[in-house]
Amino acid sequence: MVVLPGDAVPQDALPTPTGKKKQLTLGPGLRHIPPATVASTIAGGLVTDPKKVAAYIESNSGRYLPTTGDLVVATVQTSTAEAFNCTLTPHTPYATLPHLAFEGATKKTRPQLAPNSLVYARVATATKDFAPELTCVDPSTGKSEGLGPLKSGMVFKISLGMARRLLAGSKGGVVLLEALGEKMGFEIAVGRNGVVVVDGGNVKSTLAIGKAIQEADGQALGEKAQKKLADRVLKSI
Amino acid sequence: MAPEAILSHLHRADGSATYTHNGYCIIGAVNGPIEVLRRDEMPEEATVEVNLRPAAGVGSPKERHLETLLHNTLRSIILTPSIPRTLVQITLQVRSLPDEDSSTGVNPSLTLLPHLLHTALLALLSASIPLSTTLTAVLIALPATNTPTASTQLLSPTAIELLRAKPIRSAHVFAFSGEGKMLLNESDGTFSYEEWDEAAEAAEEVCCREDGGVGLAEGIEVDGREGENLDDWLRSVVRTKVEQEQRWKSAR
Numbered sequence: 001m002v003v004l005p006g007d008a009v010p011q012d013a014l015p016t017p018t019g020k021k022k023q024l025t026l027g028p029g030l031r032h033i034p035p036a037t038v039a040s041t042i043a044g045g046l047v048t049d050p051k052k053v054a055a056y057i058e059s060n061s062g063r064y065l066p067t068t069g070d071l072v073v074a075t076v077q078t079s080t081a082e083a084f085n086c087t088l089t090p091h092t093p094y095a096t097l098p099h100l101a102f103e104g105a106t107k108k109t110r111p112q113l114a115p116n117s118l119v120y121a122r123v124a125t126a127t128k129d130f131a132p133e134l135t136c137v138d139p140s141t142g143k144s145e146g147l148g149p150l151k152s153g154m155v156f157k158i159s160l161g162m163a164r165r166l167l168a169g170s171k172g173g174v175v176l177l178e179a180l181g182e183k184m185g186f187e188i189a190v191g192r193n194g195v196v197v198v199d200g201g202n203v204k205s206t207l208a209i210g211k212a213i214q215e216a217d218g219q220a221l222g223e224k225a226q227k228k229l230a231d232r233v234l235k236s237i
Numbered sequence: 238m239a240p241e242a243i244l245s246h247l248h249r250a251d252g253s254a255t256y257t258h259n260g261y262c263i264i265g266a267v268n269g270p271i272e273v274l275r276r277d278e279m280p281e282e283a284t285v286e287v288n289l290r291p292a293a294g295v296g297s298p299k300e301r302h303l304e305t306l307l308h309n310t311l312r313s314i315i316l317t318p319s320i321p322r323t324l325v326q327i328t329l330q331v332r333s334l335p336d337e338d339s340s341t342g343v344n345p346s347l348t349l350l351p352h353l354l355h356t357a358l359l360a361l362l363s364a365s366i367p368l369s370t371t372l373t374a375v376l377i378a379l380p381a382t383n384t385p386t387a388s389t390q391l392l393s394p395t396a397i398e399l400l401r402a403k404p405i406r407s408a409h410v411f412a413f414s415g416e417g418k419m420l421l422n423e424s425d426g427t428f429s430y431e432e433w434d435e436a437a438e439a440a441e442e443v444c445c446r447e448d449g450g451v452g453l454a455e456g457i458e459v460d461g462r463e464g465e466n467l468d469d470w471l472r473s474v475v476r477t478k479v480e481q482e483q484r485w486k487s488a489r
Contacts, residue, residue, distance in 0.1 A: 002472070002475060002476045002479050004362075004371050004415065004471065004472060004475055005314075005362070005367070005368035005369065005370055005371055005415070006368065006369060006370030006371055006414070006415040006416065007415075029365075031316075031319075031367075039369075041316055041319075041367040041368060041369070042362070042365045042366075042367060042368070043362040043365070043475045043478065043479070044365075044479055044482075045479050045483060058482075058483070059365050059479070059482065060482040060483075061244075061245050061251075061252060061363050061364065061365050061478075061482070062251055062252060062363075062364045062365030062366070063251045063268075063269070063270065063271075063364070063365075065270070091268070091271040091272050092270075092271055092272055092323075093272055128319060128320060128321055129321060129322075161482065165485075173485065173486070220484045220485035220488055221485070221488060222485065222487075222488030222489040223489070224489045225488065225489060
């Protein structure tokens, strides 16, 4: 169902809270106007998840807005006494990444990150009123779980929708990476802010993989077309 | 003829739209929510900045006046409290005007205004800036006749139609929100209150949806029918945009 800003979503289009979950969760693009109206704020398609009793508007345009819990690729710009100032998107206020939010960091042993280095982090807090805060460590366990500085690799920009698809696994319909991974070894970090860091070992492979992802994004390739693209890339390496 | 729109074609802007209608072609780009200068920062709301560049020459007080009108109208539909202390920057570049625009007898700012509003709205939709509602706008021209009635009104006339109907006694631009509320009312010329009232009614019919609720109707009336419903046109543009974005789901 395609909605425009201001459209009130009819009650029967929304999942009904049953059983354990008593409340309806509204995701991006929807707002609640008390007492009982749910209205859309952006143009897109309405998506409902009956299992999670959630509804949101799907749209692949616009700028990334930091949300709590997102995995992002941040670029370190400067360092203050207590934290690194990082950017998630250009022309927005810095996101802070505390020096101690790394695995095994103490006041005596802080990580040394040069400007323009890349970090795979999680957004710890992001509200509309404050600048976002990042963390490279799971707050409850203290372990990094794959987060931390990205030592090598090249940055490729992709659309926000593609980033969500890559992070969604099989539901995202991206078979390109598995197809490439059968013959090639590479490391990849996907950030929800539309940034992908690829490390293929050498320049040719890295570029080929990154460009392939961008093509699958820009041309909206289906599974068959992605497999053909993967074959083409593997042949050219 | 229905207007044409291309969305999200500029890769360096967060949202963009090129709008073409009756010889007017305008490119709009929106960036936001981005960082705002300290002096323009508002603690609980977003700041909206509108920049208008004319087709030829540099900006003059005419463009500043149009920017003010656009700013006040758009600010009322953007959900500024949801993105406080940020900037929504809207840039509009007039690419071309119809040749007869300067000799119609109607203030060229007024003839351009509805098209600017549509371009800005499409660019905002393309950038997914949170909006409380959409808007549509139309120009109504009342030519000088002995007995001006509703049937002599010109609804959304082309420049040539205005030229042929010269002299024009008054011209009015109305903008309505998606819910039918009047957001903008700019008039120029000599007119009575009744004439204005009739013009406003005609504008509301062109701009707004007849029934309530989410419209599922398809199709724009073309060829001869004056004042096709603008709300339906807007919905069809958004439908095309969403289908374009979701084409990966049905691709082979």
